[in-house]
Amino acid sequence: MRPPRLPLRACLALMGSALPAAADPLPREALAELVVPPYSLGEPVDPRGVWTILNSGGAPAGYVFQTEPLAPLPGFSGAPIDALVTLDAQGRFLDVRLLSHNEPIFVSGLGQAPFHAFFEQYRGESIASTLVVGTPYGAPDAASSLVYLDGVSKATASVRIAHESVLAAAHAVARDHLQGVARPPAAAPDPDHDEPLDWAEMARTGVVSRHVMTEGEVQALFAGSLWEDDGPEADPDAPFLDLWIADLGPRAIARAALAPETLAELDAFREISPHDEPILLIEAGRHGLVTEDFVRNTAPDLISASQDGLPVALRDADLYVETAPGAPEGRAMILRADRRLGFDPSRPWTLELLAVRAHGSFQPQLGTRALTVEHATHERFFIRPAASRALPPWAEALRGRAADLGALALGLAGLGVALGPGMRRLAGTPRCTPIRLAILAVVVGFVGWWGQGQLSIVTVLGVIRTAWEGGDFGFLLYDPFSLLVWAAAIAGFVAFGRGLFCGWLCPFGAMQEFAHHLGRRLRLPRIEPSARWDRRLKALKYLLLAGLVAAVFLDPARVETYAEIEPFKTAVTTGFDREWIYVAYAAAWLLLGTMLFKGFCRYVCPLGAVMAIGGLLRARDWIPRRAQCGSPCQLCRVRCPYGAIGKTGEIAYSECFQCLDCVTIHDDPRQCVPLVLAGRAPRPDRRPLPRPEPVA
Incomplete structure (x- = not known):
């Protein structure tokens, strides 16, 4: 009810x-x-x-x-x-x-x-x-x-x-x-505006602008300075800068300026970054736009922009540029400016490019002169909203971790296949344990230390606080890597329960499992609480979770301190680079893990309690069982290191970490007692007994 x-x-x-x-x-x-x-x-x-x-x-x-x-x-x-x-x-x-x-x-x-x-x-x-x-x-x-x-x-x-x-x-x-004036909200490209354009028409009407500065004009800027004689010998009338600028935000301009393949890439970019205004630069002179040290998807080191005296942040859009027929030849790149930070593409703005000279051959002195050009795109291509929407700049964080997110997504997809349709094949292979340990090693190294994807109860408490105060959940988007791990864990609730995250994706849980295997190699004594104490200790994590949730409302200023019950920040986020007391706490759990199998995960972890509660969304009993499981066979229950199998053979999914040990036993005719008995039973016709069928 x-x-x-x-x-x-x-x-x-x-x-x-x-x-x-x-x-x-x-x-x-x-x-x-x-x-x-x-x-x-x-x-x-x-x-x-x-x-x-x-x-x-x-x-x-x-x-x-x-x-x-x-x-x-x-x-x-x-x-x-x-x-x-x-x-x-x-x-x-x-x-x-x-x-x-x-x-x-x-x-x-x-x-x-x-x-x-x-x-x-x-x-x-x-x-x-x-x-x-x-x-x-x-x-x-x-x-x-x-x-x-x-x-x-x-x-x-x-x-x-x-x-x-x-x-x-x-x-x-x-x-x-x-400046004494409050500017109106920034304009955005009008999605309903369209008109037939080509490069020649845009150049004639000023939709695209051309800016030329000769070698002689640049030499005049350095005249009388230390770098006056450091420029290359060049025709004074030759172009040092021959720059075309086009705002690709309006669809009509982009279609006229870009080849179809690049236009399709730009459309995909807009879906990811709808608030970024793409700017096309084509440079046919000697300036070249960027230095040889430039890295794609970063801010260009020789180019800056401003509007109304305030800087406009420009970043490379990381798009391969192929222009449409009729466009000028030269080095082309697409930059992006975020309209949410005040850039208004419908009003004039200034682009500043640095001309650089070096004096001396050993530790040369660098001198720069600013080449300033202006660009404006006609207002007919834009609409101005009544009010701007204050959204966090999550797109940059998403694109900045695109490679990591791609690798993580592939890994999660592969893990989903292995634990879904391929589960029984994985459990049945003799190398199941080495494969599992290899996956856990990747989780510790890539998901944990590299990706900083260790989930934490702090995020859960932050969501609760934000929900109560009616705040913006956009803060979650600043860490897209962890958000993808959260998405996998939540999807795992429906498919498996808590086991997908706690058993396969938690870096600290993986560390504890390695500690357990080390303890077995060193032949350390095992600590096995009795069934009664095991049940009591498993309730502890729910009490700790309740206390932390209460702290969100009763003592919010110290919630982060209380959350130190998790050693995740020490072991994963900071890589044990903290004060000794925190390091000793995290190390104590790993040391205990050599004797008490994953003690923190099973008894103390408040995030594990959240995962167990989320596991109530589980849509199926995915671990196969037989009628004989529990009576007479108790092998799975005895060998389950988590104590997640009852005497009746029923699986307690809230405590199951999806290690697959019981699946291995269930399908192995040399271990599963019903299968062993079926194979040994004498038959008058010498035909073997049929294999006991799973009931779930």
Whole structure:
């Protein structure tokens, strides 16, 4: 009988009364103490918590604000990352400091220091610069238009969320206050607009623009400098830059500019990244667009863009470009700009390309000059929405891990075939155990340490908190690798129960299984709780899960600390690179695993409790059974290391880890007692007894 809904809602309401309200901007007294000297706090200019700052003479000198009210992008705990940003009147970061967050990897994993250090890198940088989290490809030099901020290893997604929060909030303040005008929502290509076009017509009407700069003009830019004589000998009238620009967002322009194969690839790209505006560049001069160190699908190192004085983030779309007949020849590439971050393709914008020269042969000094061109596409190709939708930039995270996701998807598909239609063949092969251990080794190395795909109860608690507070679940998309593992685990609920994840996809569970095999090799004593204690201990994980869920409502600030009951962060996420107390805790479970088979998974793991509850969705009993299972045969029950088979032969799927040992016994005429007896029974006609048929 389904429980009534009203008492459940009332219970949640009572627990939710302990939850803090959404964070409000700091009061004046607290904010004034955080303003960096010699500046002081002025007056509020925006109800979202934007204040002026005053210089030592009392004149307005910039703005100070929190990121959460302006850009509440949720982190992995479901709560936004809140930072305090101070901008001067020219848009330079005077100070950026972390105020609050609940990112699990920093709460008790890597510690707070690396996260605070990340925010310190903004000081002195300008919002007019193209700020990128990561490291430059090739040798870093002065020839790049990008400003790199060092990320934090093993916390890429959290740092990306923090960076997007700072930029989104800073650009909002710059648009509304530094320029004195709040821009309308960015336009998007009109899907209903179409017109016949070809390259010649687009060039004549200015739909595509051409920009030429000669070698002589570039030489004039370097005149009188250290690099005046470092350019190659060239005809002064020859083109150094011969650049065509076309906005491929409008379908009519893309169809006229691209060959059919490239157009089809662009259409597929739009389905994945609907908010990105693709920009086609064709360069027939000597500039060449990028350096030899350029890596596809990254920000181009010699090209930057801006609109209204604010930077526009450009990245390579990683598409092979073949142009349509009639288009000019030259090096072609497609860049992408995210309209959600303020880029409006219907208004003029500026492209800046760097001309680079090197002086000297040993550790040469690099000099650059900016070549600035403008482009605008007619408004007839676009529509302007009434309001922009604030969506997280998940597409970049998805494309950035495309190779890993492809490999994971193939692996999951293969595992699904092996455990589905191929299960009994796998269980019947003499090398079933080595094959299983090989798969678990890949899970530890690829899914765990490389892919950082260890699922955690923290995600479950973050979802609960977000659901209760009515937040945005977009934070899950910042880690598409783990999301794909979650999808496989949830699909496994229907097909197998908890066994697919707990038995085959959990990196820490795999480590415990290796610890068990090591213990058998070392002939260590085995710890086997009695049947009564086994039942009692298995209930412990449900009590721990209930306590963690209650903490979400009663003590949300310390949920990440309570979640350290899981050793996953230590053993997998940080690779045992943590404080000794956490390392000792994780190692203790692995050491115990050499004697007590997967003790943490069976008795303590709160995520395992979630998986067991999810396993109630199981649509079938997939483990074959016979009428004789349980009476008289008890072999499967005796050999089951998880204690998941009852005396009657019935499978307790909530405790089954899908190791396939019982399937192997069931199909083996040398082990299965009913099959052995059937083969030995004497027959007057000397015909063998028929094999006992499975009942399920």
